[in-house]
Amino acid sequence: MEQLVQQIEAYKQEMAAYEASTAEAVEAFRIKYLGTKGLVKEVMGEMKNVPNEQKKAFGLVLNEFKQFAETRYETLKSLGAQEDHAHGNQIDWSLPGDPVAIGSRHPLSLVRNQIVSIFKRLGFAVAEGPEIEDDWHNFGAMNLPEDHPARDMQDTFYISRNPDWLLRTHTSSVQARVMEKQKPPIRVICPGRVYRNETVSARAHCFFHQVEGLYIDENVSFADLKQTLYFFVQEMFGKDVKVRFRPSYFPFTEPSAEMDISCLICGGDGCNICKHTGWVEILGSGMVHPKVLENFGIDPNKYTGFAFGMGVERITQLKYQVNDLRLYSQNDLRFLKQFTGAI
Known part of the structure; x- marks a missing residue:
């Protein structure tokens, strides 16, 4: 036991003389003396070799030794913190500031906001609705009969059947909810994400974004529809863009037309x-x-109206000449950073 006591005294002198001017040196002290394989633990392990009649006296020595080591560690840590604080206050004001990364909106968000802004100037309000819809608001209310191919599971993501719940295939469901709660005059646009069970490629995706519009009032004509869309196209793509209408078919409109513009990519x-x-x-x-x-x-004898719907991805593709729809959802920073200045 006498030999252990002498060894403990030597360790205490060694700890008292230990100096640490950095956080690394303080940590080295902790590992050497107080770590799981440190000297304090090693010395305390010698208790098993001490005779029973001396264990009480030796236990007091060990406790005092451990407290001494812990106190010394706290002292060194406090001094090291003061040293770091004093060093940290020495700021070189001549150094340049850290660069601040400038973010940007996603290109789809940029175009969506621009579309909304254009139609707001025409008096259209913005309406939004749920992405998980029931069959009535998504199909039935829009004059899509039960045997319509759009209801097939090859085209639609169904969540449950009987009753049918699905991921909306268009934002026309938002128009349905507006007409359900509001009487004419109605003038709204409905932006949002929609889902269709399509093969992902450069030209198609299983989810995409739409902006649909609805205007219902007395004496609304097809001429009003054409002038509204002419205004939108010129505001979005410029005064020189050419426009044409082609007859088409949609279950919820009659007569119906597709609208084309001259290709901005090839002129x-x-x-x-x-x-x-x-x-x-x-x-x-x-x-x-x-x-x-x-x-x-x-x-319908008193009120008429027009409706339209466009894909935000297609408008963005033309505006920024993006040749692959998959780029919008891949989170590739090389692609997204091109829009940094277009905030």
Whole structure:
């Protein structure tokens, strides 16, 4: 026991003489003396070799030794913190500041906000609705009969059946909810994400974004629809863009028309984007079908209206000449950083 006591005294002198001017040196002290394999633990392990009649006296010595080591460690840590604080206050004000990274909105958000801004200037309010919809608001209210192919599971992501709940296939469901709660005049646009069970490729995706519009009032005509869309196209793409309407079919509008603009990527000469026609389809439109108005208690003999819908990805593709729809959702910083200045 006498030999252990002498060894403890030597360790105490060694700890008292230990100096640490850095956090690394303080940590080295802790590991050497107080760590799981440190000297304090090693010495305390000698208790098993001490005779029983001396254990009490030796236990007091060990406790005092451990407290001494811990106190010394706290002292060194406190001194080291003061040293770091004093050093940290020595700021070189001549050094340049740290650069601040400038973020940006996603290109789809940029275009969506611009679309909303254009139609707001025409008096359209913004309406939003749930992405998980029931069959009535997504299909039935929009004059899509039960045997319509859009209801098939190859086109629609169904969450449950009987009753049917699904991921909305268009934001027309938001128009349905607006007509359900509001009577004419109605003038809204409905931006949002929609889902369709399509193969992901450079030209298609299983989810994308739409902005649909609805205007219902007395004496609304197809001429009002055309002038509204002419204004939108010129504000979005410039005064020189050419526009054409093509007859089409949608269950919820009659008559219906597709709207094309001259391809901004090839200037109308023909490319892969416009399928070498010089024209790119950007939206579908038409006069609201009387059956849709009747579904919500709106008198089709008194009120008429028009509706339109466009894909935000397609508008963004033309505006920023993006050749692959998958780039929008891959989170590739090399792609996204190109829009840093377009806040």
